Amino acid sequence: MRETPVFSDKDMDRAVSRIAHEIVERNHGVEGLMLAGIWTRGAPLAHRLAGRILSIEGKEVPVGVLDIGLYRDDIGRSSRPMVHSTEMPEVVDGQKLVLVDDVLFTGRTIRAALDALIDFGRPRQVQLAVLVDRGHRELPIRADYVGKNMPTSTKEEVQVRLLEVDGIDEVVLLREGA
Amino acid sequence: MPSIVKEENKRLKTSLVDGTRRHLLDVDDFTRDEIDLVSKTSDAMLEVLARDIKKVPTLRGKVIVTLFYEASTRTRVSFEEAGKLLSADVINVSSSGSSVEKGESLLNTVRTLQATGADLVVVRHQHSGAPYFMARNLESMGVINGGDGWHAHPTQALLDVYTMRRHLGPIGGRKIVIVGDILHSRVARSNLWALTTEGANVVLCAPPTLIPQEFLSGQHRVDEHPLSTVEIETNVEMALDGADVVMPLRLQLERQESGLLPTLREYSKMYGITRERLDLASKDALLLHPGPMNEGVEISPDVAHGSQSLIEEQVRNGVAVRMALLYLLVGATKREETKAEIQ
Structure with missing residues (x-):
């Protein structure tokens, strides 16, 4: 596998900052706003966004973690992923909820996340923030906030690495072969 | 065992971790x-x-059958609830009211269930080994052992270990005392495997007539024996000293009739877990019981419902553990090698 760096730690920091500003702008503040990170890497990203929003607006935004293992559409087709606990800090009814994930690809993860979310109540609105949109959608899903649009081939793989999970902040593109 | 056979077994070993285990027959081959x-x-x-x-949609479109040849409340109901909460369709079959009453053989009954398209069967049977026999003869349906004779009750052992871990963290080095009819207990047998795999110090305590001969004679005390660390103590006060977990087993009333015990009252006096006896264990020791209880025989009502008792929590955890097992087993990769686990 050949590895090409796409995003440095500084690039990532700027993207998170910009998305935080966009979220505040689009929602006219943070009233009734809630973030939900998708396990694994969406969770630390959601916390970073909340931190950035706090420094912009001076208000705390609640952050939840969604695990979509029990909502996947490929159970029995691929090996079983480890499931983790979902934690929603507050009632989601009537809230404007921003789903946060690292990479948007086929859209199937987001489809599952929407199902998981709706089991917790009826948010007023659901928006989607991703660090990287790499294309190749298999479902009619789009992101409201994108850190970087990255056209890729299906033979490539995009890996987001985060300090909290991987010990480093970077985005790389992996290609088959030397 | 010749090394070539060992290697072969290692290659054929199935595991929940890589999704190759299709049946849950016992925990004796479970890894940490x-x-x-x-x-x-x-x-x-x-x-x-x-x-x-x-309710989550995880097992939508999967069919789970519970096939119970023996009475059960907890195990059957918790499997049914577990399956339903994961959105599987659950069908309950008991020996009375089914073709079993007309004399249909176990083999034909399970082949019929497989032919209806069921994905998994949970079986309880009075004969040890019945789930293994079923697993050997099924191609597409998985088998979970819900208790077979005196042999094994793996889901009970896993929920007991889970309950202990939730309160104690890792249970390696903890002293766990199982008191009662070890000889006839599938719960004790499966717990022995799971607890020793976790590195706990297990003490079995019972009158000598209710302890398996291999343990009583110390035959297990050789280094290669997987249960070599298990200790035997016939005096309950000695056994309980410093225990972290105390698990009395139900004393079946038939044991008195078969002459293994003088009277239930004497058993209760010698081995019943009372407040005074529980106080010999370490402070805040946990009290577990696989149920159903004979209150006043192996356990006194005040401790059964006291602050150290986790008996109701065991039932709740039992639903979660069975959900986890259904999730991990249904739809596991089919492969030839899974034959190894049913030998």
Whole structure:
């Protein structure tokens, strides 16, 4: 596998900052706003966004973690992923909820996340923030906030690495072969 | 065992971790990693149980059959609930009211269930080994042992270990005392495997007539024996000293009739877990019981319902653990090699 760096730690920091500003702008503040990170890497990203929003607006935004293992559409087709606990800090009814994930690809993860979310109540609105949109959608899903649009081939793989999970902040593109 | 056979077995070894285990027949071949995976998955299932809407779509379109040849409340109901909360369709078959009453053989009954398209069967049978026999003769349907004769009750052992881990953290080095009819107990047998795999110090305590001969004669005390660390103590006060977990077993009333015990009253006096006896264990020792209880025989009502008792929590955890097992087993990769686990 050949590895090409796409995003440095500084690039990532700027993207998170910009998305935080966009979220505040689009929602006219943070009233009734809630973030939900998708396990694994969406969770630390959601916390970073909340931190950035706090420094912009001076208000705390609640952050939840969604695990979509029990909502996947490929159970029995691929090996079983480890499931983790979902934690929603507050009632989601009537809230404007921003789903946060690292990479948007086929859209199937987001489809599952929407199902998981709706089991917790009826948010007023659901928006989607991703660090990287790499294309190749298999479902009619789009992101409201994108850190970087990255056209890729299906033979490539995009890996987001985060300090909290991987010990480093970077985005790389992996290609088959030397 | 010649090394070539050992190698072969290693190659054929199935595991929940890589999704190759299709049947749950006992925990004697479980690794620590598998017990860990079951515990972590159970944590996620407990979270589902705590929701307002406790249902997830995970096993939609899967069919699970419970086939019970023996009475059961907890195991059958918790499997049914576990299956339903994961959106599987659950069908309950008991020996009375089915073709079993007309004399249909076990083999034909399970082949029929397989032919209806069921994905998994949970079986309880009075004969040890019945689930293994079924697993050997099924091509597409998985088998979970819900208790076979005196032999094994793996889901009970996994929920007991899970309950202990939730309160104690890792249970390696902890002293766990199982008191009662070890000889006839499938719960004790499966717990022995799971607890020793976790590195706990297990003490079995019972009158000599209710302890398996191999343990009584110390035959297990050789280095290569997987249960070599298990200790035997016929005096309950000595056994309980410093225990972290106390687990009395139900004393079946038939044991008195078969002459293994003088009277139930004497058993109760000598081995019943009372307040005074529980105080010999370490402070805040946990009290578990696989149920159903004979209150006043192996356990006194005040401790059964006291602050150290986890008996009701065991039942709740049992639903979560069975959800985890259904999730991990249904739809596991089919492969030739899975034959190894049914030998």
